[in-house]
Amino acid sequence: MTTKWTLTIDCADPALVARFWCTALGYTASDPPAGWDTWEAWFTDLNVPEDEWNDGASISDPNGALPSISFLKVPEPRTVKNRLHLDLQVAGGRSEPQHLREQRIRRTGDELLAAGATLVQEVSTDNTLDHLWLQDPEGNDFCVV
Structure with a gap:
């Protein structure tokens, strides 16, 4: 159950x-x-x-x-990296053409940055964007993949 x-x-x-x-x-x-x-x-x-x-x-x-x-x-601020985070799966998966995946990731990233997120890092593999590591307005980690 x-x-x-x-x-x-x-x-x-x-x-x-x-x-x-x-x-x-x-x-x-x-x-x-x-x-x-x-x-x-x-x-x-x-x-x-x-x-x-x-x-x-x-x-x-x-x-x-x-x-x-x-x-x-809660009274205390976040002090270390999250051990659990959300991955917003917007790219459509690795079977999609890379240029479409990157467009989807960047479009969603831009929308979330405008909504108050902070970019931590653009993560690339073989010189292509794999995902964005972001934080919400209070510093909680999440990724756009």
């Missing part, structure tokens, strides 16, 4: 990082629990202090097929 799971990303500003990843993945903000029209209404009804409303966030695949991703506010 499988276990339902979600990925959680530690961060300082869950709302900011969640918005970035909505852009990166085509996800949407997760709906509030059943019975509430908004998260604000849910927080209010549960007497959550307003200064805690950005302690977490969640995004979901709008088609419901892929796992949700949660963002949890």
Whole structure:
């Protein structure tokens, strides 16, 4: 039997990082629990202090097929390279012509840089672009391949 799971990303500003990843993945903000029209209404009804409303966030695949991703506010900054990261697979695979792969990788990279990502490194193999190593607005690593 499988276990339902979600990925959680530690961060300082869950709302900011969640918005970035909505852009990166085509996800949407997760709906509030059943019975509430908004998260604000849910927080209010549960007497959550307003200064805690950005302690977490969640995004979901709008088609419901892929796992949700949660963002949890933590006090400490990231100090070392991630041991787990996402690879955004946009190039179409190695069977695609290299010039198309590179166009797709660069187009997505440019969109994410405009959305707040930072380029760490362009990774090449045999003098051709293989992937981009990027970081989200809080320094969490991911790749565009």
